[in-house]
Amino acid sequence: MTYPHELHPSDEQLSAYQDDELDAAAHRRLGAHLAACPRCTARIADFAALSADFALLPPESPGVDLAGVIEGRLTAAPGRPRTTPRAPGWYGLLPLGIGAAASLALGIALGVALPTGGAALHRPVALTVFDPFPPGSLCAGRDACYARGALSSGVMR
Amino acid sequence: MDDADEALALRARSGEREAFASLVRRHQDRVFGFLLRMLGNREDAMDLTQDAFLKAWNALPGWRPEARFTTWLFQIARNAALDLLRRRGSLQFVSLDDPPQQGDAQDPRDAGPLPEERLADRQRIDLLQRALAALPAGYREILLLRELENMSYTEIAATLGIQEGTVKSRLARARAAVLDNYRHHAGRSPDDLSA
Numbered sequence: 001m002t003y004p005h006e007l008h009p010s011d012e013q014l015s016a017y018q019d020d021e022l023d024a025a026a027h028r029r030l031g032a033h034l035a036a037c038p039r040c041t042a043r044i045a046d047f048a049a050l051s052a053d054f055a056l057l058p059p060e061s062p063g064v065d066l067a068g069v070i071e072g073r074l075t076a077a078p079g080r081p082r083t084t085p086r087a088p089g090w091y092g093l094l095p096l097g098i099g100a101a102a103s104l105a106l107g108i109a110l111g112v113a114l115p116t117g118g119a120a121l122h123r124p125v126a127l128t129v130f131d132p133f134p135p136g137s138l139c140a141g142r143d144a145c146y147a148r149g150a151l152s153s154g155v156m157r
Numbered sequence: 158m159d160d161a162d163e164a165l166a167l168r169a170r171s172g173e174r175e176a177f178a179s180l181v182r183r184h185q186d187r188v189f190g191f192l193l194r195m196l197g198n199r200e201d202a203m204d205l206t207q208d209a210f211l212k213a214w215n216a217l218p219g220w221r222p223e224a225r226f227t228t229w230l231f232q233i234a235r236n237a238a239l240d241l242l243r244r245r246g247s248l249q250f251v252s253l254d255d256p257p258q259q260g261d262a263q264d265p266r267d268a269g270p271l272p273e274e275r276l277a278d279r280q281r282i283d284l285l286q287r288a289l290a291a292l293p294a295g296y297r298e299i300l301l302l303r304e305l306e307n308m309s310y311t312e313i314a315a316t317l318g319i320q321e322g323t324v325k326s327r328l329a330r331a332r333a334a335v336l337d338n339y340r341h342h343a344g345r346s347p348d349d350l351s352a
Contacts, residue, residue, distance in 0.1 A: 015329035019303065021310045046336050053285045054304035056278050060190035062203055067178035067185070070210050074174065080215055 008040050009033060018047040162226040170217045177217075181210050184227065188234050191301055195238040197290055205241060209234040225312065232316045235298055242294055288338035296331035303328055 009017075009030055016022050017030050034041050162183070168176035188209055193202035212233050220229055289297055302308045302316060310324045317324070 010329070011333050012326050012329040015332055016310075016325050019310070019328075021325065047332055050285075050332055050335060051304055053281050054300075056282050057285065057305065058282075059186065060193050061186045062189045062206060065182065065185075066189075066207060066210065067181040070181055070207060070214075071174060071178055073207070073211060074214060077211075080172070080218065 008037065011043070014040060014043050015047055018044055018051070163222055166217065166220060166226045167222065169214070170220060177214055180213075180226070184230060185210075187227075187306065188230065191231065191306070192234055192238055194289060194301055194305075195235075195294065195298060196241065201241060205234070205237045209237050212237070224315070227306075228308070228312050228315050231302065231306065231308075232318075235316060238298075239294065284339060284342065285335070287342065288335045291338060292331065292334055295327065296334055299324065299328050300331045300335070 013022070013026070013030060017027060017034075020027070022030065034044060162180065165176045165180050165183075169180060185206060189202055189206045192205050192209070193199060196202055196205070209230070213230055216233065220226070289300070292300070299313060299317065302313050308316065310321045310328075313324045313328075314321045319327075
């Protein structure tokens, strides 16, 4: 099968023919058309000449060994970011478990210590009944918290 | 796939910098040449070549051997070039009437006196470089990948992220655009040029 005389293959088909990117049947069909069509043969020649021009382009080079430059930049930069996160196994939860256990132990230790050790830090409640300031209140000033003369004697009211 | 590239890329993926340095040395000229012709400026091409390799290093853990390394690398370089062209605000077009700027793609005339028989080659190279610079970036990149990098339509499709059918049609339009450019600016037909 060939192209009808009044029809010509498109640039797309001719370009793909030039690149040998048509399937075998289409390549044969277009080849048969080219054998009898000067117009399409000239167009293919244009494409071939263009490819030949590209082959004339001088090779380009940065002129330096970029491997050394890039190595320096990699050394200066932080490590390669991880793009594929590791799937967490049981060992992945280990730090979390240790942290939770430590928090729990600390909480229990503080809870046990508070009723005994903590009480010794405060004056007995009975002694503070007649204080002008309720326990835990902030002093309005230095004189409000300390009796006159107490500062000089070093005795705390 | 190039077995040597694949082996080096696998080693580089696992963190071997020596293997990555080998990959850089193997491909730096190709990537630089592609970027230089995409951007038309040697300094930008140099910066982007380095950036492309650094991005490749960081992205290597996600690279799979099913993808050809050079295709993957050119995809990174091409994206970097398009990003820069976008940041410039528009795709740069070089006037065909402007003489090539110093520092741009190497002019073969810089190589000193040439034999008489190379005069025609010089004229054709000059014409092609000007025509390429005047093309839209989409046409320029597909021509470079096909004509200079000898990529198949499948590889070009993978690099540009388009269908093979689109590669076929875009490449044909790009070639037609260059030939029209030849005709317009050389004042003669491509038939004359190819004669």
